[in-house]
Amino acid sequence: MKKFAVLGILALLIFSCQQEPAAPKKKQGWTPELDQPSELALIMRDMNSEALNRKAKLENGELDPTLSETLFDMLTAHPTKPHMKGEGFEPYAKSFIGIYNQIQSAEDVSTQIKAHNNMVDACVACHTQFCDGPISRIEKLYIK
Ligand code: HEC
Numbered sequence: 001m002k003k004f005a006v007l008g009i010l011a012l013l014i015f016s017c018q019q020e021p022a023a024p025k026k027k028q029g030w031t032p033e034l035d036q037p038s039e040l041a042l043i044m045r046d047m048n049s050e051a052l053n054r055k056a057k058l059e060n061g062e063l064d065p066t067l068s069e070t071l072f073d074m075l076t077a078h079p080t081k082p083h084m085k086g087e088g089f090e091p092y093a094k095s096f097i098g099i100y101n102q103i104q105s106a107e108d109v110s111t112q113i114k115a116h117n118n119m120v121d122a123c124v125a126c127h128t129q130f131c132d133g134p135i136s137r138i139e140k141l142y143i144k
Contacts, residue, residue, distance in 0.1 A: 016041055016080060017131035039077035040084070043070045044134075051120070051141045054103075058113050058143055067104055072097065084130055092126035113143050 016037070037045070047068060054064040074093050079085045099115070099122045106112035120141045127135050 017084065017133040038080040040074065040079040043074055043077055046070050047123075048134075048138070048141075051116070051123075054112075054116060055141055055143055058109060058116060061109055063106070063109055063112055065104075068100070071100065086130065089126070089130060092122070092129065096122040096126060117142055 047070075050066060050068055054066065057064040074097070075090060096119070099119050102115040103112060103119060106115050120138060123138045123141070124135055127138060
């Protein structure tokens, strides 16, 4: 039993990059500090759900005009742990934003599907360096 408690605490400490986020807990009066997602984690969650919606639309043959309002703050947002935005984060983020802009400028569905899949490549590229926990989840965003 003790072993499991220790493992649980470790899992909490390393948080989002190592494990899939747990199912939402029941609301309690007190939320431990460690459960608060960072600014960067919130942007990531937004991008992930935006990408899921876009995928559904594109698979339905519709262009998706949605433009993220938070993604462009990725460069300044605070991460859960400083090392998550180590050296080299900025070039990945800038190249990601460039690719994201191609999604917005796509004028037909097949062009937007290509741009969307390029974006997923860019998500995975940065995650390989800085946060490999969510990669299998990110790969589900590809449109085949
Ligand atoms: C420039 C690097 C970079 C790019 C590009 C990037 N991520 Fe992330 N992502 C991170 C880092 C670093 C974290 C950890 C953030 C933290 O915990 O503060 C993260 C965290 C996440 C998380 C976990 C958030 C949570 O609940 O804690 C998800 C899901 C995620 N990213 C999805 C994506 C998706 C989808 C894309 C592409 C649309 C993407 N990321 C693009 C660096 C990146």
